[in-house]
Amino acid sequence: MKKKERSATLVSEYVAQIQCPMCGAGMKVLSLTSLVCSNNHTFDFAKQGYVNMLSRPVATQYDQALFENRRDFILNSGFYAKMHEAVVDIIHRQLAPGPMTILDAGSGEGSHMEQILKKAGAGHIGIGLDIAKGGILLAAKNYPDSIWLVGDLANLPMKAGSCDVILNILSPANYNEFNRVIKPSGIVIKVVPRSGYLSELRQALYQDTDKADYDNAGTIALFEEHFEVLERVCLTEQVMLDQSALANLIRMSPLAWHHEDGDLDNFISKSRPVTIDLEILVGRQTN
Ligand SMILES: C[S@@+](CC[C@H](N)C(=O)[O-])C[C@H]1O[C@@H](n2cnc3c(N)ncnc32)[C@H](O)[C@@H]1O
Ligand SMILES: [Zn+2]
Numbered sequence: 001m002k003k004k005e006r007s008a009t010l011v012s013e014y015v016a017q018i019q020c021p022m023c024g025a026g027m028k029v030l031s032l033t034s035l036v037c038s039n040n041h042t043f044d045f046a047k048q049g050y051v052n053m054l055s056r057p058v059a060t061q062y063d064q065a066l067f068e069n070r071r072d073f074i075l076n077s078g079f080y081a082k083m084h085e086a087v088v089d090i091i092h093r094q095l096a097p098g099p100m101t102i103l104d105a106g107s108g109e110g111s112h113m114e115q116i117l118k119k120a121g122a123g124h125i126g127i128g129l130d131i132a133k134g135g136i137l138l139a140a141k142n143y144p145d146s147i148w149l150v151g152d153l154a155n156l157p158m159k160a161g162s163c164d165v166i167l168n169i170l171s172p173a174n175y176n177e178f179n180r181v182i183k184p185s186g187i188v189i190k191v192v193p194r195s196g197y198l199s200e201l202r203q204a205l206y207q208d209t210d211k212a213d214y215d216n217a218g219t220i221a222l223f224e225e226h227f228e229v230l231e232r233v234c235l236t237e238q239v240m241l242d243q244s245a246l247a248n249l250i251r252m253s254p255l256a257w258h259h260e261d262g263d264l265d266n267f268i269s270k271s272r273p274v275t276i277d278l279e280i281l282v283g284r285q286t287n
Contacts, residue, residue, distance in 0.1 A: 106171025110139030196277030227283025
């Protein structure tokens with residue numbers, strides 16, 4: 001079966017959980033070609049196996065080359081392995097066993113969600129959504145067993161109460177939407193950087209420590225305003241990265257987008273330890 005038909009078949013199994021991003025009506029899969037709502041808003045499956053559910057194209061700084069670097073880094077550096085394990089442990093601790101709908105809001109090219117799904121055991125469906133088509137295109141190409149949607153996390157094409165888990169990893173959030181689509185028994189898992197995250201890269205870029213600092217107090221306070229916080233898990237360690245991982249890190253990281261050519265030559269000239277310093281916030285609906 002071609003990618004497009006395979007994806008349409010998968011979406012038709014879960015179509016009851018999807019709603020039209022334009023009018024909120026229920027949807028169905030038509031002729032394994034498009035998703036159509038009862039008011040006839042139509043979104044076609046792309047041949048690579050995803051659906052673009054944006055009503056108009058959105059410009060993004062994240063292009064396909066960046067997502068290829070992110071994928072290579074996530075899969076091959078081991079940098080995020082502990083984060084993936086910690087997220088799976090949280091899911092097992094907080095939710096009853098059984099098949100789950102796991103939405104990754106701001107999934108990029110999908111490797112975080114796929115690593116988490118792989119470790120979480122069989123039977124779950126992953127739905128990855130990102131506003132950047134380059135990321136979703138790559139995700140659909142590499143991970144045909146999940147559903148991939150180009151969409152806006154501020155207007156999720158998901159029904160109210162349709163998701164057991166919302167992942168939101170190093171991405172912007174929309175808590176009103178997350179509250180709408182999460183099940184009353186479900187959890188939101190948000191991964192945010194802490195002050196030491198990539199500190200070696202920050203130092204190499206800015207040298208002075210003021211700019212190098214990163215403060216996430218506002219992000220955490222906003223999360224606490226919207227959810228009952230069940231857990232806060234901090235993950236801090238230094239991971240040894242080789243030259244090819246360091247080169248990927250620079251290319252994939254918004255931090256380093258504005259550096260001059262040559263600035264980071266020294267940074268990537270030999271293997272070095274780099275700090276991962278993340279906080280995982282776990283919340284559920286407040287009422
Ligand atoms: C730093 S990247 C993280 C991507 C992925 N979670 C990862 O860690 O590799 C931030 C992502 O948020 C996405 N994003 C930004 N605004 C968005 C929106 N309104 N709706 C959906 N995705 C959005 C970007 O396109 C980008 O892929
Ligand atoms: Zn509609």
